[in-house]
Amino acid sequence: MAEPPQVRTSLRMVNVQKWFGSVCALKDVTFEVGRNEIVGLIGDNGAGKSTLVKILTGVFPPTTGELYIADQQVDTRSYSVKKAHALGIETVYQDKSLGEKQAMWRNFFIGREITYPLGFLKVGEQKRIATEIMINTIGFRGKGIGVDSKASKLSGGERQGVAIGRAMHFEANLIILDEPTVALSLKEVRKVLNFVHKIKEAGKASIYISHNLADVYEIADRFIVIDRGEIVASMAKATIGLTELDEFLLDYSHGLKDKVQP
């Protein structure tokens, strides 16, 4: 999936609604992510973040609305996880990115194995590429961790690093990170944030979802605040400081501030 250089947005959603029966999970969502932009998605529990992510990654379709990936409109009816992968959208989950008991080289290629005819694995080639990613993209310098190590030997931050490195290897144009730092120690969170910086450096885009405002503020170029199924604010980092962002969210949750137009 080589991306043509003239692409403007890696993702665009227009008037997306999602109804579960008579419950409206997303009211009317319109937003976009630039080609090399890190967007921080902020919202309380139940605000509609995970519904939004699931529509983006093809887990379920929206009720109405349009979805554009790399400026091309996508048929939301036939959109799926596999299609999302093919279109360069990868997701890094909080806890279901790697098989714990499996070797790293298997974890890199699961679902997208390099095989001979008849489906037998090209183990040598997979290990070679996995080593390359681990050393060059993810920057594993440590002794004792290699492509034959099991995922359970890695720390939480390293695991997320592997998931991000894998996504970058498969030419992801947009990497969605769904609460990637929950349950990690501060040192490990730092590692994950460093990996996200690498996404930016590699010229890719990302949507970063987190409860931790300081983390989001550090890495995102723009913040989108979602509440009760609506995007209530979109602010560029240049226009707002961390303290102001924090105050805005606090005020908003107390209902003191009117809806800010993007």
Place this chain on the structure above:
Amino acid sequence: MSRATHRLAFLGRLEGLPIGVVLAVLYLVFIVAAPSVFTGYRIYMSFFQTVPPMLVLALGLTFVITAGEIDLSFPAVMALSGFVFTWVFKTFHAPASGFALAIAAGALVGCINGFLVARLRVPSIMATLATQFLWYGVTVLIAGGLQINIEEIITTTIHTIFVGRLFGVFPVQALWALGLTAFLWFILNRHRFGEAIMFIGDNAEVARVMGINVEATRMWLFTIHGALAAFAGLLLTLEINVFFPTQGQGMLLAAMAAVFIGGTSIAGGQGVLVGTFFGAYIIGSLEAGVVATGIGGYWVQLVEGLVMGASVILNVILGDEGVSVLSRAARKWAAPPEAAATGQPRGDRGP
């Protein structure tokens, strides 16, 4: 120092090594305790004759357990496949067709198990317990509860191919079981399907978000195990030249024991087929071995329990953590004291 470490690391990577050692030690004990029996070749030929059906079952079961599932219905499949074969053979004198139909019947039963587990989401222990009763019931019913003798089978090519005697002494089924072990090892460890099985057993949600068709893989898993169980039933029926409606009973726990002795964990995610191979021979040799040593038949189960218990404990100790602990210890022994004292710390391996 580094050479010693390398040598040990190599041993750690050898699949099923600990349990191979257990098997070797066991035979050594038998040779010492009952030299008249265990220095001759006959006892080994009899193991090669009796172990293969159970080994074939255990190979399939290793896949099922690796996927985080269980199958209790395979003994019934052995009976059903034996009946299908003998009935077709008796009625049409078509052993090859009977063989193919018996395998197909096993695959069909497995497919139904797979449907219950993968599509209807019935937990596999419940689904296959039910189908175990069902297919034994069906077999007893259509066989009228009677055994069927098929002595004339020994003149057929099918008999020669699958349970003949190489050079007049060596049971061919042992080679089939060995070949199947090798083939299935490649499927589990070097094929896309085996990798899907391991990831599903490890964490089905991870497998799903990585684009694996979890339901279809589970369907195939049970179908293949059904076909393997049918093959095991055929090896048994062909070898003893008789079908009996309760055949396969007693294989359930033996096959499971072989899998667990071999080092495959009930937790799923990892399967040790080489271990299963050795485990099946341990299980299959214990009774004859203990009796031959002359300590008496009443000791058989006790010794079996001890060997199984020791093997399972060994597997847990030598598991992931165990091997690295051992190799660290060995590094310490091999290193000069000052080097061991300044041994490299583990931490700080990330960026």
